[in-house]
Amino acid sequence: MVTGASQGIGQVIATRMAEEGAKVVLVARSKANLEETAKQIADKGGTCLILPTDITAESAVSQMVGDTLSAYGTIDILVNNSGVAGEMGPLEEISMDGWEDCFRVNVTGMFLCCKHVVPIMKESRAGRIVNISSITGKRPLVHRSPYAASKMAVLGLTRTLAFEVGEYGITVNTVCPGATEGPRIRKVIANEAQALGISLKDAEKNFTGPLNTLVEPEDTANMCIYLCSEEAAHMTGQDINVTGGLCWY
Numbered sequence: 001m002v003t004g005a006s007q008g009i010g011q012v013i014a015t016r017m018a019e020e021g022a023k024v025v026l027v028a029r030s031k032a033n034l035e036e037t038a039k040q041i042a043d044k045g046g047t048c049l050i051l052p053t054d055i056t057a058e059s060a061v062s063q064m065v066g067d068t069l070s071a072y073g074t075i076d077i078l079v080n081n082s083g084v085a086g087e088m089g090p091l092e093e094i095s096m097d098g099w100e101d102c103f104r105v106n107v108t109g110m111f112l113c114c115k116h117v118v119p120i121m122k123e124s125r126a127g128r129i130v131n132i133s134s135i136t137g138k139r140p141l142v143h144r145s146p147y148a149a150s151k152m153a154v155l156g157l158t159r160t161l162a163f164e165v166g167e168y169g170i171t172v173n174t175v176c177p178g179a180t181e182g183p184r185i186r187k188v189i190a191n192e193a194q195a196l197g198i199s200l201k202d203a204e205k206n207f208t209g210p211l212n213t214l215v216e217p218e219d220t221a222n223m224c225i226y227l228c229s230e231e232a233a234h235m236t237g238q239d240i241n242v243t244g245g246l247c248w249y
C-alpha cells in the first residue's frame, strides 16, 4: 500500500514496488491521477488496485484497508508517502488553518494509516512500514515552520511505533528525501529565493550537498525497496537520509 501514489515520489515508489513483484494498492485523493500510475504499472505487467482516499478521514482509511483486504487478503507493506507542503511564510503569519491542514495530512494521515494497518500486520506477525519524512524533518527551512514541524513529528511516530510493534516482526523506518527533482521542488526553490532575496541559482545551492545535485524520485523509491527487503530485516526505528549527502545526522 503506497499513499500519495498519484504523482511525484509516490508514483515512482508504487511502480518500483510493482516491478519487484508486489501487488500494489494505489492511494491518493484523485482517481484520475491514480489511473496514470495504474497505467504505468499495467504497461510493465504489474498488478495494482486504485483506492482514492482522503487519508485525513478515519472512516475513509478504515474503508481503504477493508477494500484492500477484500481484494488481496492482507497488507505486507505500507509506505506512508502522502504529504503536503503546507502554508509558507514567517511563523507569525501562518494561519491556524494552515498549521492544522499541514499536520492533518503529514502527521494525522500517517497515524491513521498506521493505526488501521498495524493490526493486520500484527496478526501476520510480519510487516514493513516506511514513513516518508524529509530533510526538512532534520534541518530548518525558512518560512516552512508547519512543514518542518510536521516532518520532524514523523521521526517521533516512527521511533515509537518501531518499539511498539518490533516483537511482532514488524519494522518501521523513516526515509528523509532531500530536494527531489520535479515541479514541486522548483516551486520551493523559487520561494526560498524570494524569501531570502537571492538568485534561483544560489537558492538551489541550499538544496544540494557534496554531489551538487538534486535527488531523483528513484533514489527514495530504491531505499523504500531496500527497507522492505529481506536484507533490511534487522533495521527498524531508523531515519535514513537520501539527500545527496546534504544531511548526515
Ligand SMILES: NC(=O)c1ccc[n+]([C@@H]2O[C@H](COP(=O)([O-])OP(=O)(O)OC[C@H]3O[C@@H](n4cnc5c(N)ncnc54)[C@H](O)[C@@H]3O)[C@@H](O)[C@H]2O)c1
Binding pocket: 003, 004, 005, 006, 007, 008, 009, 010, 027, 028, 029, 030, 053, 054, 055, 056, 081, 082, 083, 084, 105, 109, 132, 133, 134, 135, 136, 176, 177, 178, 179, 180, 181, 182, 184, 185
Ligand atoms: N519533492 C521533494 O523535494 C520532497 C523532498 C523531501 C520529502 N518529500 C516528501 O515526499 C512525499 C512526496 O512528495 P512529492 O513531492 O512527490 O509530493 P506531491 O505533491 O507530488 O504528491 C503528494 C501526494 O500526496 C497525496 N495527498 C496529499 N494529501 C492527501 C490526502 N489528504 N489524502 C491522500 N493523499 C494525499 C497527493 O494526492 C499526492 O499523490 C511527501 O511526503 C513530501 O513531503 C518531498
